[in-house]
Amino acid sequence: QLLSLTISDIINKQNLSQLIQKSKKDDSENWEGKDWIIKNTPQQGINWIGEHPNIKAVIIKTKDGSYADDGWKNNEKTIYSYSFKAAKGIINFNDSANRVLINQPISNYPILLFTDSSNKWEFQGCFKIIDILEKA
Numbered sequence: 001q002l003l004s005l006t007i008s009d010i011i012n013k014q015n016l017s018q019l020i021q022k023s024k025k026d027d028s029e030n031w032e033g034k035d036w037i038i039k040n041t042p043q044q045g046i047n048w049i050g051e052h053p054n055i056k057a058v059i060i061k062t063k064d065g066s067y068a069d070d071g072w073k074n075n076e077k078t079i080y081s082y083s084f085k086a087a088k089g090i091i092n093f094n095d096s097a098n099r100v101l102i103n104q105p106i107s108n109y110p111i112l113l114f115t116d117s118s119n120k121w122e123f124q125g126c127f128k129i130i131d132i133l134e135k136a
Helices: 013-022 096-102
Strands: 010-012 038-040 046-051 054-062 111-117 120-127
Touching: 010 013, 013 038, 013 120, 046 096, 054 096
Parallel strands: 054 111
Antiparallel strands: 010 120, 038 046, 046 054, 111 120
């Protein structure tokens, strides 16, 4: 379902949350097999479909102003800057949430970007990693 969205499609936050949870239950209407389970890091805004190294897609949910450097980098909305998960400013490159982003250019799975829109998520499109920068 998520891989067939078009730009500007809206998803209720509760519905997306339930989809993520129900993807893990084999007796759910959202069960598509264990290769399609949606994994996550609690409260981090990033999920991934599948198991390492066979990721099908990454889901990023972001809110304006969450991190200073996050957001659109051009008016055409084709480049979005997203911060890695970090603890006290230190990025753990082995963290699952970071690893699915770092490995995206190798496996070429889509990154589905959703932005906050009140009680809904607005789909912004499928993206890919073009650069990984570490702040000094």
